[in-house]
Amino acid sequence: MTKNIEALVKQLKDQSYKKYRTKTTSEPILYPVDVFGFHIGNNEKKHSLGGNVIPSYKRIISKGFDEIRREIEFSISKATEQSKIEYGKKMLEKMVECIRICDEYREKVKSNSRLYNALQRVPHKSATTFFEACLFMKICIYFLRTANTEHICLGRFDQYMYPYFINDKNRGVSDEELFETLEAFFVSLNYDGDLYPGIQLGDNGQSMVLGGFDECGNSMYNQLTDMCMDASLELNLIDPKINLRVGKNTPKEVYIKATKLTKQGLGFPQYCNDDVVVPGLIKLGYDAKDAVDYGVAACWEYIPSGCGADIPNMSVMNFPLVVNKVITEKLCNCDSFATFMGCVEKAIAKECDRIVESCCDFQHPEQPLLSMFTDGCIETLTDMWRGAKYKNYGCHGTGIANATDALTAVKQCIFDKKTVSVSQLLEALENNFEGFSDLRSSLRNCSKMGNNDEIADDIATQIMACFSKNMNNKPNGNGGIWRAGTGSAMEYILSAAKCPATADGRKAFEPYSSSFSPSLDVKASGLLSIIQSFTKYDMTEIINGGPLTLEIHDSVLKNDIGIEKTAMLVKLFIDMGGHQLQLNSINRERLLDAQKHPEKHPNLIVRVWGWSGYFNELDKEYQNHIIRRCEYLN
Amino acid sequence: MQGLIFSIEEFSVYDGPGIRTTVFLKGCPLRCSWCHNPEGQSYNKEIVRSPNGCINCNNCINVADIVDGKTVFTDDGIKNCPMGLLRYSGENISSEQLCEKLLKNQNMLQSGGVTFSGGEPLAQSDFLLDCLTKLKGKIHTAIQTSGYCDTQTFKKVVGMADYFLFDLKLADDRLHRKYTGVSNAVILNNFSFLASSGREFVVRIPLIPTVTDSDENICGIVNLLKQSGVNYVELLPYNQMAGAKYKMLCREYRPDFDERVAVKVPERILRKNNVAFKIL
Ligand code: SF4
Numbered sequence: 001m002t003k004n005i006e007a008l009v010k011q012l013k014d015q016s017y018k019k020y021r022t023k024t025t026s027e028p029i030l031y032p033v034d035v036f037g038f039h040i041g042n043n044e045k046k047h048s049l050g051g052n053v054i055p056s057y058k059r060i061i062s063k064g065f066d067e068i069r070r071e072i073e074f075s076i077s078k079a080t081e082q083s084k085i086e087y088g089k090k091m092l093e094k095m096v097e098c099i100r101i102c103d104e105y106r107e108k109v110k111s112n113s114r115l116y117n118a119l120q121r122v123p124h125k126s127a128t129t130f131f132e133a134c135l136f137m138k139i140c141i142y143f144l145r146t147a148n149t150e151h152i153c154l155g156r157f158d159q160y161m162y163p164y165f166i167n168d169k170n171r172g173v174s175d176e177e178l179f180e181t182l183e184a185f186f187v188s189l190n191y192d193g194d195l196y197p198g199i200q201l202g203d204n205g206q207s208m209v210l211g212g213f214d215e216c217g218n219s220m221y222n223q224l225t226d227m228c229m230d231a232s233l234e235l236n237l238i239d240p241k242i243n244l245r246v247g248k249n250t251p252k253e254v255y256i257k258a259t260k261l262t263k264q265g266l267g268f269p270q271y272c273n274d275d276v277v278v279p280g281l282i283k284l285g286y287d288a289k290d291a292v293d294y295g296v297a298a299c300w301e302y303i304p305s306g307c308g309a310d311i312p313n314m315s316v317m318n319f320p321l322v323v324n325k326v327i328t329e330k331l332c333n334c335d336s337f338a339t340f341m342g343c344v345e346k347a348i349a350k351e352c353d354r355i356v357e358s359c360c361d362f363q364h365p366e367q368p369l370l371s372m373f374t375d376g377c378i379e380t381l382t383d384m385w386r387g388a389k390y391k392n393y394g395c396h397g398t399g400i401a402n403a404t405d406a407l408t409a410v411k412q413c414i415f416d417k418k419t420v421s422v423s424q425l426l427e428a429l430e431n432n433f434e435g436f437s438d439l440r441s442s443l444r445n446c447s448k449m450g451n452n453d454e455i456a457d458d459i460a461t462q463i464m465a466c467f468s469k470n471m472n473n474k475p476n477g478n479g480g481i482w483r484a485g486t487g488s489a490m491e492y493i494l495s496a497a498k499c500p501a502t503a504d505g506r507k508a509f510e511p512y513s514s515s516f517s518p519s520l521d522v523k524a525s526g527l528l529s530i531i532q533s534f535t536k537y538d539m540t541e542i543i544n545g546g547p548l549t550l551e552i553h554d555s556v557l558k559n560d561i562g563i564e565k566t567a568m569l570v571k572l573f574i575d576m577g578g579h580q581l582q583l584n585s586i587n588r589e590r591l592l593d594a595q596k597h598p599e600k601h602p603n604l605i606v607r608v609w610g611w612s613g614y615f616n617e618l619d620k621e622y623q624n625h626i627i628r629r630c631e632y633l634n
Numbered sequence: 635m636q637g638l639i640f641s642i643e644e645f646s647v648y649d650g651p652g653i654r655t656t657v658f659l660k661g662c663p664l665r666c667s668w669c670h671n672p673e674g675q676s677y678n679k680e681i682v683r684s685p686n687g688c689i690n691c692n693n694c695i696n697v698a699d700i701v702d703g704k705t706v707f708t709d710d711g712i713k714n715c716p717m718g719l720l721r722y723s724g725e726n727i728s729s730e731q732l733c734e735k736l737l738k739n740q741n742m743l744q745s746g747g748v749t750f751s752g753g754e755p756l757a758q759s760d761f762l763l764d765c766l767t768k769l770k771g772k773i774h775t776a777i778q779t780s781g782y783c784d785t786q787t788f789k790k791v792v793g794m795a796d797y798f799l800f801d802l803k804l805a806d807d808r809l810h811r812k813y814t815g816v817s818n819a820v821i822l823n824n825f826s827f828l829a830s831s832g833r834e835f836v837v838r839i840p841l842i843p844t845v846t847d848s849d850e851n852i853c854g855i856v857n858l859l860k861q862s863g864v865n866y867v868e869l870l871p872y873n874q875m876a877g878a879k880y881k882m883l884c885r886e887y888r889p890d891f892d893e894r895v896a897v898k899v900p901e902r903i904l905r906k907n908n909v910a911f912k913i914l
Contacts (some may be wrong), residue, residue: 525643528739565647617684622878
């Protein structure tokens, strides 16, 4: 790390920069140690008007604001509809304001000659160098954020920035210099995190999507991709969050480098499988060229780059709640498990209809700035939420594992072994298992999703298939369609807080597993079985996004052997058709939580010394030891 | 045929090449002073208690048996623990069931395979051989062993398994007896057989402070390696977590060496003798 970058990181970590913000500043500010500037000067948190899209940085940076402004003026001059002219004027006004702010800012930062010189060109004109392109990005991000958007993603940075990168290289700029510019840009993304309108610190959508394959299957992993990985490794900061697009032809070395990143314990990269995502998006009606250019919204929702106004987290299918309702209302009338599953499928279908119905007249507030950043909106002078090429809605499928386990327990306890009667089950659920501990343990002893068990996995496949069939491609009333997914976002807490005790033995209001993962209290057979279970369904059918989350103790990653094998495991997951993977190296916080709430972490395996054990089964003093051991990692 | 196992661990990264599942067989003839896996010692099922979440209600203790002055948990303890902390360690399983279970992940074990560990897997040699026969040609098999078993049996296993992780602890027989409870004569015999058999294997040395990490012992082991033409070892440095599992069995961990002494990694001796090594 160079001295300059060290200074930037230091200023970030000691938070000394925050004192330069005020309540009244409406202009961007430059910090004492800075490279690109354009930090938010106003220390008040903004409310959010929505976002969750990938702007067309590629188009903006390659055109420049002057050109964008001319395009808007041209469209206005051609327009006949008054409403379009009005909207065009809003765009124009916004663009003129952005240009003015940049000009004023330039004059204020004269002392920083590099920045000053670059601002002579961008954002008026297109970027020519990598430095200008990064600065232009920073300018775009500044304006988008101050326009009250949220979760504005960085998209395929290594692709749209590559022309500037390679141009510099051809001009003789050294790799070292390019790397320093890149690192400075990465560090700058970590400033102002506290001003973000998101729920949790770090939940800011600054996701970057790297690598992947083009329409002909050629790898898009380039030198800039590699530098992004290296910068992330070296900086060890939470932004940008790295999403790595991989596929069956991704070489092992890429997985190994990515696993080294996992070792940092920040919870990324997250892996996206091109072999599943691209065909999945095409099935949902995306053009092939847009499908191969996919990225992720804030967390993991798959969206197109630059041309979409999809709302991938429009609604939630609360699977366990749906299953619970069928159990309480219909189970007593079912003479076989097949009949009962028929009722469950009907209920899922009905819930899909209800969700579609309830969202059909959703209105997003107008966003003229973000619309200029969305392909096609300037030509038609329409707001993106109506004018973008893709306006699809996503529905998370939350609690899939809990619902599956509940259904499996019904099958095994009520129908197969007949160890529990319907009335007993209903009474136990109603009483949140108070006084029914034996019954609860028989429910918990049934087959579970995540153990590579056919019974449970078939049930999971059945409910997911039903969800896909009844949700995918349904018109959303906004010129788009619906997409089913496996994500939960915050819903594994929020939806779960609405759900009483469930037949898998889960107590009322306890959280579900997050996204697409085994239920929390399931002692799974191991990582291989989990991967087997979570790759059985054809994931192209349920591609709104939502990762399988696996925890790996950082001690597994302590040397090359563990890193290489973890990389091989990820490759297996991808080759087996998994759609998305979030691999966590266990960190101290989680261990501390496991110490307080062992029941929440039954699968937490720690490598102790040439052997492994369940964290829960270690003595407190040994647990403390492990916690101490990983303290220096944080 | 039935065997007794106490754990199956998927994706065990340090138990042989590639992605593997390790099966832990219960029972061991050695009593290494540094043993970290006391569950693996007894040939019988035992009830173990996870210490975390315990509310000290003593329900388990009140119904426990006292055998030779030691607390032994009972089935009633499992039933009575309000926190569900007691469980059986040790599961009787047939070789058919076990192999079926292992082969369910065959598609994921192509780069690696299955490792039998313990305890001492050779202590249940009939069961082990039965499993190896059933897995032959389907999946790569490895044996993690102390090498302590009669030579006839050892030869049979070498004939069946694909790979060995062979522990060499102490070169000196007197010390070997002192710290592990058994002589190393048969171990060294088996080792030279393995080395001349053409089977793939790796030698592992547990580095126990003041016991196995002494220059003398390392030189002794290096001599053994040289005699067998071995030029690579894996080192397992002692970690103070070794005693973590004893309390689960109501046992005390009392190693007869000072575990606070730092482990010496014998880099110099190994380098000088051209023995490559990796620290696990
Ligand atoms: S019964 Fe359970 S909670 Fe009570 S003392 Fe024993 S282990 Fe602890």
